[in-house]
Amino acid sequence: MEHIYLPEPTENIWKKCAEEFENRWGFPNCIGSVDGKHVTIKRPNNSGSNYWCYLHKYSIVLMTIVGPDYKFICVDIGGFGKNSIFET
Template sequence: MEQGHYDNMMEELLTQAPDLYRNFTQIDRDLFNEIVERATPYIQKKVTFWRKPIEPGVRVVITLRFLVTGDSYKSLQYLFRVAHNTISHIVPETCRAIVAVFGDEELQVPPTPEARQEVAWGFEERWSFPHVIGAIDGKNIRLCNSPKGGTHYFNYKKFYSMVLLAVADASYKFLYVDVGAIGS
């Protein structure tokens, strides 16, 4: 892992080209550090006799790169020097941790008709789409099926996955996120 992007390129970008750091992670260093700090209790693994755990910062950046680029786990394994089957556990776990930590304060579905109207005005003003109160999209997050997992997570694309579903306003702010629904 010492030769991966996290240990080398991210620090280099931060010191020499902060705008490229933001392009790589899609967030600034302060927000990245806050996510790592607040998600660590959920994603930090214990050091054991058999392995040294992957540090929370690596887990967060792998997840961000997966969500930003849509790269496969096999592609990401070469960038971060973490096995693709390990990444298949890291991404869903880190997504759940981020939602658990930030969900109540950052994800707020407009509770009143006036608030929903404000979101609709944002879509009409910015994108010329009237009567829209959210842009929705989803992503199948590939995972390894457990030995007793059955076919619940086997999806129409012929692989095991869980679903990440999100609704955003006209300014790309998430209004709702759901991570963990079965892939089928």
């Protein structure tokens, strides 16, 4: 079902997104809007610090790209909580 509801992006999809971002929102050369979220989880057994994040909790990372109409283009679910740009 994933290929029906979230097909793999093609060059045509990216071009259409870029065109719609420019027409609708005035952002030229934009192919998507990226956002991420740490989803709090219970620490998995024997996981060490892989899921511990800068927010001082255990989490997995949800990363998404949406198009100009707020519909998902790509999702990545399940990255370790420690994988963060804010990590020091």
